[in-house]
Amino acid sequence: MFALVLAASLAAAPAPRAATASATVVHIPRLDAIQGVTAFLDRAGQHAALLRPIVWYAELHPWLSLDPSQPEALAGLGIDPSGPVTVSLRANGRISCTRLKDPKLFQDKAAGVLVSGSGKTEVKPTTSGGVTTVSIPRESGGHAGYALKGQEVCAFATTGGGFVDDGQGAAMVKEASRLVGKAPKPDARLGQLPGSVYVLLPGRGMVVGMEGSATELRLEGTATQLPLPPFQTTGTSPYGTMKSEGMLFSRARVAPAGVEQAVGSVRALVQQACPACPPAEVSSVARAVSERLTGNVLVMVDSVRSRPNLRTREGRFFAPRQAVAAEVTDAAAMKTALAPVAKFPGVKPLEDGYALDVKGGTLFVRLKGKQLVMGNDEAVAQSLLGAVPQTGAKLPHAVDFTVDPKRLANGLNQVSLMDVVSDQQLAGLFTVGLELGPLLARSERISGWLDSTGGGHRFSTLWTLPAAP
Incomplete structure (x- = not known):
């Protein structure tokens, strides 16, 4: 009986594609199901600019502008508006994993954005083992790109390196490829918490679920440290x-x-x-x-x-x-x-x-x-x-x-x-x-x-x- 309960719990638990060695992970099981949290932040943001939805929307992707309140705009980027997103913040950069509705459309849109920030004339994807990858140096320093397999894509941008390749771009490609290479395991800790948005702090053993409405924001979590x-x-x-x-x-x-x-x-x-x-x-x-x-x-x-x-x-x-x-x-x-x-x-x-x-x-x-x-x-x-x-x-x-x-x-x-x-x-x-x-x-x-x-x-x-x- 316990095994059946555990199996049912894991089946219902969210499964974030979280990068290893992440300081912070943000997981949204469904982009189209965060209206409650957005409603609170939208109202709270009238008096606290830091909480305005547009401020934290910018953190959902390393080089695309995502607005979960605009499903048509997400679909216009090839992203599934009802799919999940997992953002992993690491010392060497950021990785954002999303589900695609139209992989070809995403690649076309990504190529335009990546080229505009790199000074290059084109993006040259490579495919190996069913995973398509792109990594391109940015004019501002570091590398940006993605790894794609089927309808899953993990985009990244490194934080350092300047104009010298410090190897972090290759490290990010490897990690992004690993993340799209197989289905993530359900996280039972998330399944025990109510929430449409989850924040994980692995180094502190903390997981927090967020739910909201126009008048309330509830945070519920667990911590081991x-x-x-x-x-x-x-x-x-x-x-x-x-x-x-x-x-x-x-x-x-x-x-x-x-x-x-x-x-x-x-x-x-x-x-x-x-x-x-x-x-x-x-x-x-x-x-x-x-x-x-x-x-x-x-x-x-x-x-x-x-x-x-x-x-x-x-x-x-x-x-x-x-x-x-x-x-x-x-x-x-x-x-x-x-x-x-x-x-x-x-x-x-x-x-x-x-x-x-x-x-x-x-x-x-x-x-x-x-x-x-x-x-x-x-x-x-x-x-x-x-x-x-x-x-x-x-x-x-x-x-x-x-x-x-x-x-x-x-x-x-x-x-x-x-x-x-x-x-x-x-x-x-x-x-x-x-x-x-x-x-x-x-x-x-x-x-x-x-x-x-x-x-x-x-x-x-x-x-x-x-x-x-």
Whole structure:
């Protein structure tokens, strides 16, 4: 029975013609079935030029202009509008494999395009073992061409070489010929994910399926190398009935084997914020705390402070107003575990914990009943501590999260050009704010979930736009 189920699964799974040694692979099982994703990108692209369909259409082929929304134009190039396309990005160039409706028409169109970019007067195909190949030097450097067998063609363009043949053209011809030489094997990972477009990152063990509509874009995927702890798939969370608030709201049930890893990441942040705190004592407290946690965790980032000083380490630490809550197994034992904090430099005892004054701000550690809360903003920490309900509830996934895109856009806007000049590490955030900020400000909601699997993690993200433009 298992064999029959496996066979049926593989039969339904997409089969990308993916090149070896690819950094990224994009696979579209049917060019005429991506209207949903295109509809979302078309609307999102009105506020974020990077997401406009015309921008990523240009990446579908190394030297032809493909527009999946225009089936007549595809057919005019000899390409089957209902066929698949697989784009493989490699260090030495790009390969795009498509199915042809009219191979002769494709060859004629390809000849014109390849000649125009090469300075040559004609294209001379060669045929061996039933595979027809073309490779021609480009005026801009490198080589371009294709390998064709029957109705399958893989076109390529190399990225380097200049005007000197560095052998990459021949390597691409060999790889393209291999890809069209036999039918590709179905990829069971793709068959397990919903999607009309798939993105594979082989080096990271990640596969993502994309589906969409005019108001929603869903990404669902699997990964084997995410730097995350294992999570529990069953159990009750004390935060199960809480409503999402703030810029980021996330609940998680960390598995016992992953609690120390999760606490370790918090310990590193504390040590960074308080370099004067004795490392051995900080590590000792972190170990004692991790031994007294159930694994139920809640993270809340309320917002980003107005005009934070992002040019200093402490300024970046205190820029997001945030707090973390964790359920403890024994309140009295946790109070004992936290006692060494009283000896840290700059600490002030509180009725329910400690306030640690450090450069740039204050860290708060509070214990109320079975809730341990740590934050870098007193109001956020107090609010979170007071919002935990008396009874919990089961969650459908090990981790869930909600992002308020409007608050996120406002937070990204706090990164200025002068911040980037002073610290190049902020360039990524500045670029995201510049490119996606206007779209985020007009978005309704971003939410998602994550579960642990036998070989890694499975995750999903849903980006929602308002019903009315």
